[in-house]
Amino acid sequence: MQQLYKAIMTDTSPESIAGIELPKSYRAAFVKKDEIGMFDGIPSREKDPRKSLHVGEVPLPELAPDEAYIAVMASAINFNTVWTSIFEPLPTFPFLQRMTKLGKWGARHDLDWHVVGSDASGVVLKVGSLVRNFTPGDKVTVHCNYVDDQDFTSHDDSMLSSNQRIWGFESNFGGLADLAVVKVNQLMPKPAHLSWEEAACNSLCCSTAYRMLVGPNGARMKQGDIVLVWGATGGLGGYAVQFVLNGGGVPVGVVSSREKAELLRNLGCKAVIDRSEKGYKFWKDDNTQDESEWRRFGKDIRELVGDDPDIVFEHPGRSTFGASVFVAKRGGTIVTCAATSGYMIEYDNRHLWMKLKTIKGSHFANYKEAWEANKLIGLGKIHPILSAVYPLEQVGDAAWQVHRNLHEGKIGILCLAPEEGLGIDDLHLRQRIGEDRINLFRRKSGK
Ligand code: NAP
Numbered sequence: 001m002q003q004l005y006k007a008i009m010t011d012t013s014p015e016s017i018a019g020i021e022l023p024k025s026y027r028a029a030f031v032k033k034d035e036i037g038m039f040d041g042i043p044s045r046e047k048d049p050r051k052s053l054h055v056g057e058v059p060l061p062e063l064a065p066d067e068a069y070i071a072v073m074a075s076a077i078n079f080n081t082v083w084t085s086i087f088e089p090l091p092t093f094p095f096l097q098r099m100t101k102l103g104k105w106g107a108r109h110d111l112d113w114h115v116v117g118s119d120a121s122g123v124v125l126k127v128g129s130l131v132r133n134f135t136p137g138d139k140v141t142v143h144c145n146y147v148d149d150q151d152f153t154s155h156d157d158s159m160l161s162s163n164q165r166i167w168g169f170e171s172n173f174g175g176l177a178d179l180a181v182v183k184v185n186q187l188m189p190k191p192a193h194l195s196w197e198e199a200a201c202n203s204l205c206c207s208t209a210y211r212m213l214v215g216p217n218g219a220r221m222k223q224g225d226i227v228l229v230w231g232a233t234g235g236l237g238g239y240a241v242q243f244v245l246n247g248g249g250v251p252v253g254v255v256s257s258r259e260k261a262e263l264l265r266n267l268g269c270k271a272v273i274d275r276s277e278k279g280y281k282f283w284k285d286d287n288t289q290d291e292s293e294w295r296r297f298g299k300d301i302r303e304l305v306g307d308d309p310d311i312v313f314e315h316p317g318r319s320t321f322g323a324s325v326f327v328a329k330r331g332g333t334i335v336t337c338a339a340t341s342g343y344m345i346e347y348d349n350r351h352l353w354m355k356l357k358t359i360k361g362s363h364f365a366n367y368k369e370a371w372e373a374n375k376l377i378g379l380g381k382i383h384p385i386l387s388a389v390y391p392l393e394q395v396g397d398a399a400w401q402v403h404r405n406l407h408e409g410k411i412g413i414l415c416l417a418p419e420e421g422l423g424i425d426d427l428h429l430r431q432r433i434g435e436d437r438i439n440l441f442r443r444k445s446g447k
Contacts (some may be wrong), residue, residue, distance in 0.1 A: 070182055
């Protein structure tokens with residue numbers, strides 16, 4: 001594969017890149033169908049991605065007419081790779097099996113191995129016969145909204161498409177690999193001032209946060225809105241805080257340690273709550289919530305910013321949802337895209353209806369929203385939140401960090417790129433933004 005990297009770097013003309021002969025197999029991170037039951041009886045927390053995520057050779061699939069082969073320079077860990085690797089809440093193989101209904105090209109995905117990964121940056125190697133807007137040699141980032149654009153339900157808002165999937169989670173041939181197969185409508189220009197790993201870590205979480213807060217389909221944050229952000233230095237939260245600041249809102253960030261609180265302040269968030277220090281106990285036991293703790297939390301928010309949140313950016317789920325509904329302002333919105341701590345949610349409906357609040361479900365982003373979020377990164381208005389980088393061989397260790405909440409921001413994975421810091425084309429913009437800002441989340445590791 002290093003030969004492939006060299007070939008791409010030697011002559012970057014579209015003809016030369018298109019002429020590169022692709023190998024019959026490639027290095028990828030995958031889970032195996034015959035290991036679905038390997039963690040049966042083990043508590044979720046102990047299920048170990050280092051045991052289930054394998055790195056090895058897999059055959060290169062045939063390319064459909066609306067697809068592209070990507071030489072993946074770097075990728076990133078998302079929580080969906082954690083879910084896939086611990087086979088929770090469901091194993092992902094049934095998703096792949098369902099793709100057989102889509103005919104010949106869909107059936108390719110139904111394999112005994114699932115190549116995971118829903119983020120990537122890299123170079124277009126070859127394109128199918130129907131592809132118009134990208135050519136071999138283009139430097140790209142990949143978003144993970146996988147839709148069939150010949151289905152009428154994919155139009156208007158493609159996240160409402162009946163066949164919408166998340167690439168590398170609900171489809172095969174994902175980004176944690178040296179090569180990837182993507183639909184061409186997943187491609188976006190790589191931000192020129194970023195390295196491969198900095199460019200690879202954004203798309204999934206940044207686009208999701210964009211739709212939740214900024215785009216027309218989410219909470220539609222306005223200037224001056226107070227936005228409560230859970231996990232404010234995590235994958236989603238690190239972008240959410242930036243969108244709130246960039247859009248003239250007031251973020252209130254919740255984190256779980258002194259170090260994260262400091263990082264959050266450095267990100268520009270003045271109102272910071274360290275939930276470990278505060279010791280909130282929203283649940284008295286597995287079945288009973290404690291409204292007095294919701295009140296204490298709400299009081300702490302008011303003390304920091306003088307009012308209740310117009311928007312609550314929710315994703316922890318069962319542990320926090322009751323509190324989130326309670327603290328939102330009269331008429332406010334709780335926008336949610338996940339339930340890390342449990343999806344059977346409980347809240348007091350009186351606080352929702354009597355105060356005319358709205359719960360808004362959100363999921364990833366359509367192509368336009370992902371493109372707009374990517375554009376803000378390209379303009380240097382929103383920055384990567386890369387905190388660490390691992391080689392592909394250590395993808396299991398990286399997923400373990402995220403599974404156990406030992407990380408901050410995003411963990412990048414080097415695939416074909418032989419080292420960190422490569423792929424930067426616009427040094428001028430980089431210098432204007434400043435290394436300190438681009439590397440804010442990496443300071444802990446001294447990088
Ligand atoms: P992440 O990097 O692990 O960050 C999540 C943060 O949430 C953690 O750092 C933690 O921060 C906080 N948190 C975790 N458990 C919590 C709890 N019980 N109570 C309060 N805070 C808690 O993960 P992520 O990438 O942000 O993703 C978060 C969730 O969203 C995952 O379940 C993921 O699958 C989902 N997701 C969904 C979409 C979508 O399109 N639907 C997209 C991206 C992610 P502190 O410990 O510092 O408080």
